[in-house]
Amino acid sequence: GIQVEQSPPDLILQEGANSTLRCNFSDSVNNLQWFHQNPWGQLINLFYIPSGTKQNGRLSATTVATERYSLLYISSSQTTDSGVYFCAVEGTSGSRLTFGEGTQLTVNP
Amino acid sequence: DAGITQSPRHKVTETGTPVTLRCHQTENHRYMYWYRQDPGHGLRLIHYSYGVKDTDKGEVSDGYSVSRSKTEDFLLTLESATSSQTSVYFCAISEGFPSLGYTFGSGTRLTVV
Numbered sequence: 001g002i003q004v005e006q007s008p009p010d011l012i013l014q015e016g017a018n019s020t021l022r023c024n025f026s027d028s029v030n031n032l033q034w035f036h037q038n039p040w041g042q043l044i045n046l047f048y049i050p051s052g053t054k055q056n057g058r059l060s061a062t063t064v065a066t067e068r069y070s071l072l073y074i075s076s077s078q079t080t081d082s083g084v085y086f087c088a089v090e091g092t093s094g095s096r097l098t099f100g101e102g103t104q105l106t107v108n109p
Numbered sequence: 110d111a112g113i114t115q116s117p118r119h120k121v122t123e124t125g126t127p128v129t130l131r132c133h134q135t136e137n138h139r140y141m142y143w144y145r146q147d148p149g150h151g152l153r154l155i156h157y158s159y160g161v162k163d164t165d166k167g168e169v170s171d172g173y174s175v176s177r178s179k180t181e182d183f184l185l186t187l188e189s190a191t192s193s194q195t196s197v198y199f200c201a202i203s204e205g206f207p208s209l210g211y212t213f214g215s216g217t218r219l220t221v222v
Contacts, residue, residue, distance in 0.1 A: 001168070033210060041197060041216050048210040086151065088211070096142065096167065097201070097211050099151040 002027045002091040006100035013077050013107050021072040021103045023087030031090035031097070032063050034072050038083045046072070046085075077107045112136045115200050115214040122221055128187040130217050132200030134180075141183040142201040142211070145169065152199060158183055190221045 003026035013019055025032070034046040047054050047061040049070065054061050058077075063070040074081055084102040091098070112135035122128050132141060142157040144167075154167030156175040164175050172194060174186045187194055200214040 031210065035213075041218075043199065043213040043216075045210060045212065088152075090211075096154050096157055097203075099144075099153070101149070101151040 002029070002089060002098050004087060004089055004098055004100035006085075006087050006103050008103060009101070010104045011106070013105070015077060015079060015107055015109050017077050017107075018073070018075045019077060019105070021074070021085055021087075021105075023070040023072070023089075023100055025068050025070075025087075025089045027068070028092045029065065029089040030092050032070055033088050033097070034061055034070070035086040035088065036081075036083050037086065037102070043086070074105075077105075079107050079109055081105060082107045113200060113202055113212055113214045115198075115217050117217060118215065119218045120220070122190050122219070124191060124221055125189050128190050128219065130185045130198055130200075130219070132183045132185070132214060134183075134202050136202055136204070136212075137180060138202040138204040139180075140203045140205075141177065142203075143167075143173075143175065143183070143185045144199045144201065145196040146199060146216075147196050155185065155198075187219075190219075192221050195219060195221045 005024045036044045049061045049063045051065045058075045060073045086102045088097045088099045114133045116131045143155040144152040146152045153169045158164045158177040176184045198217045201211045203211045
């Protein structure tokens, strides 16, 4: 099946800093989503982005499908951005979402 | 969470007992999924359904069964719970393939003692 690798596995920032999270995937995809899992365990859908660039406030994402990677940018980070960020992809051959292992982000005040 | 509800939210059960988790949706989406989340493994697919009475296995299906008798309900059953099935279970829904995105429920924390 399709492989998803996220980097870095852990990231510690001071409030106000910017960061870039990366997601590499091993095959063509129909769907790519970025999720934020908050400290209460809820999975919040950030972006549906199989290709192109999207922005939502301080967050933006870019997927280069031909090169099989996606980037999530967080600008002016806040303590509430802390949590785990997951990249998940749906390959072209099967209707299921495969997750990476996530990036644990800690934003300190 | 966009019309998807999991029950119960928390459960503690004893080894060897049967357990059923329920996922209910109000979105009339065709596809429903059960994932488990464990430290160091991210989320892994257990089973999924692509229609009423149509189900298939995911990557970690051993020890689990599912049923979908109505579009809105997808049940996950642990026939005889084991400690290795202690986990957080998430249900998800999507419409169509390729999907326009998956939506997840709030999760069920299951502890098997």
